[in-house]
Amino acid sequence: MSSRLLVFLIPLVVIAIFWLMALSEKKLAHDPTHRSFFERNGMVLGITFIMLVAFYFILIRIFFTK
Secondary structure, eight states: OOHHHHHHHHHHHHHHHHHHHHHHHHHTTTOTTOOOHHHHHOHHHHHHHHHHHHHHHHHHHHHSOO
């Protein structure tokens, strides 16, 4: 398996994991005591994670496209 394929597949796996976690969290949404990701971790950490994913995407687009 080439490194280019791994660089492409790893974000897809991460997205799939987060999607499955979102589905499981959606089932708990009816519970009024359940807190969301941003409520548990804070706005700063949530935005940091989003920015890191965007930065990773930009690096992949710069270094692995020809």
